[in-house]
Amino acid sequence: KRLGWAIVGLGDFALNEILPAFGACEHSKITALVSGDRDKAREVGSRFGIGEEGLYDYESFDEIADNDDVDIVYIIVPNAFHADLTVRAARAGKHVLCEKPMAPTVAECERMISACRDNDRKLMIAYREQFEPHNLAAIRMIQEGRIGDLRQINAHHGRELDPSSPEDQWRMRRDLAGGGSLYDIGIYSLNAARYLSGEEPVEVWGNVSNKPDDPRFAEVEDTMCFWLRFPSGVFAECSSSYSVSSSKRGTVNGSKGTLSLDPLSEYRRHKLTVSDGKEMCEQIIEEDNQFAAEMDHMSLCVRDDGTPKTPGEEGLQDIRIITAIYEAAWTGKSVTIDSDYSRSPED
Ligand code: NAD
Structure with missing residues (x-):
């Protein structure tokens, strides 16, 4: 049996990548x-065979609790709404896959993890x-x-x-x-440095550069360069930019x-590509x-009572590190990361 997803x-991302x-x-x-747009929901619903009984807006969302055809809720809205919607979904008895970045703050991530734990629901963050x-x-x-011995990582994401x-x-x-490019796409550089090294950083540095007089960067950062030191001595040099x-x-x-x-x-x-030197x-x-591999993984975790490969704690760890990178950038000093999180090893 296929599990049902809301x-x-x-x-943009839901329509062009996830639904297909x-x-x-x-x-x-x-x-x-x-x-929030009923006409759009009807039009998309008609393409996927979903009738009125499967359409909700943000006011009626909690009524999804009564819909037995929905096992898992996939949250693909702006980052600030991830936490509230995750909590509402968990209280409605649904498992949650939530887009990256998990939420703007560590406190919100912790609230999401608690809500899913208290309602005995699974929570996974969409690290495709x-x-x-x-x-x-x-x-x-x-x-x-x-x-050979891994020594150094470079990762860059820009647009x-x-x-x-x-x-x-x-x-x-x-x-x-x-936040800006770090939250949105620098998170790919950060997450990759973590899964490629198989380690968690213990110290970070950061530096911001905004394109001068560019109104796009009145509230969020343009370019962030950041550095991660891992326990083995591996060093990652990462960046993200919104002006490249x-x-x-x-x-x-x-x-x-x-x-x-x-x-x-x-x-x-x-x-x-790989070189031998x-x-x-x-x-x-x-x-x-x-995307299909990620969603099917979540469905199988729910069906077989497994543990998601990228659980809420994985998303929280990135937000914890991102918060430290901002602190390092604002203070001009390195920040140590105090966390006992470790990823489960690849099969
Ligand atoms: P988008 O603006 O195209 O889509 C967001 C949707 O949320 C819109 O349909 C919008 O109407 C709706 N929405 C609901 N409540 C809203 C509110 N109060 N204010 C504004 N919009 C509201 O954005 P997107 O690019 O699809 O990004 C959505 C999420 O998906 C983000 O968290 C983003 O980080 C994530 N994303 C992930 C990937 C990936 O590769 N994993 C790629 C793109 C986006």
């Missing part, structure tokens, strides 16, 4: 839509790259020693913020987005070679639909 928010990905799912199907075959192959090769696009308008507002052309890459340097993911976090068509060699890896 999609909360019918914006259900076509590639084996264990998940769409059974409800939540939107941890389900993407090229990234998984990179993790495996590093663990197998293909590039041009476009004020004419609806999806970028809330990203310019601190109250809706939480699209770039999403990561490089891992080891004692015997280099591994490069470029792009690292595209929606499709990733590329992994002499020649870069592209690895041939079969593409998979990372």
Whole structure:
């Protein structure tokens, strides 16, 4: 039996990537839509065979408790609304997959984790790259020693913020987005540094640079450079920017070679190259639909009472580190990270 999913928010990412990905799912199907725009919900619903009984808005959302066709709620709205909607979904008896970044503050992340725990519901954060075959192959090769001792990581994510696009308008507002490029896309650099090294950082540094006199950056940062020191001595040099052309890459340097993911976090068509110190060699890896893999993983966790690979605690850890990076950037001093979180090892 496929588990039933309610999609909360019918914006750019939900419409263009997530809804189509259900076509590639084996264990998940769409059974409800939540939107503030009834006409849009009806139109999208008609394409996916969802009638009026499966349509909700943000006022009627709690009534989803009575809908037995919904097992899991997938939250795909601006970051500031992730926490409240997660809590409401858990209280309605639904399991939750929530988009990254988990929430603007550590306190909100903790509230989400508590609500799901108190209602005995599963909570997963949508780190799709941890389900993407090229990234998984990179993790495996590093663990197998293909590039020797891991010493250093570079990761960068950038794009041009476009004020004419609806999806970028809330990203310019601190109250809706939480922060700027670090929150939105630097989180891919940060999360990759963590899953590629298999370690958690103990100290961070940060530095912000805003394009001068650019109204896009009145409330949120443009470019953030940040550095992470891991317990083994591995160092990650990361960045994010809202004023560069699209770039999403990561490089891992080891004692015997280099591994490069470029792009690292595209929606499709990733590329992994590995060198033994002499020649870069592209690895041939079969593409998979990372969104479908992620959603089916969540469905199987719910069906079989498993633990999500990227639980709320994984999202909280990124927000904890991001908060420390901002503090480091504002104070000009490094900040130590005090956390006993550790990711479960890759299978
Ligand atoms: P978007 O603006 O296109 O979509 C957001 C949707 O939320 C819109 O339909 C909007 O109407 C709705 N919404 C509900 N309540 C709202 C309110 N009070 N104010 C404004 N909008 C409201 O944005 P998006 O790019 O689809 O991003 C949505 C979420 O998905 C964000 O958390 C973002 O970080 C995440 N996202 C993740 C990925 C990924 O690859 N994992 C990619 C893009 C976006």
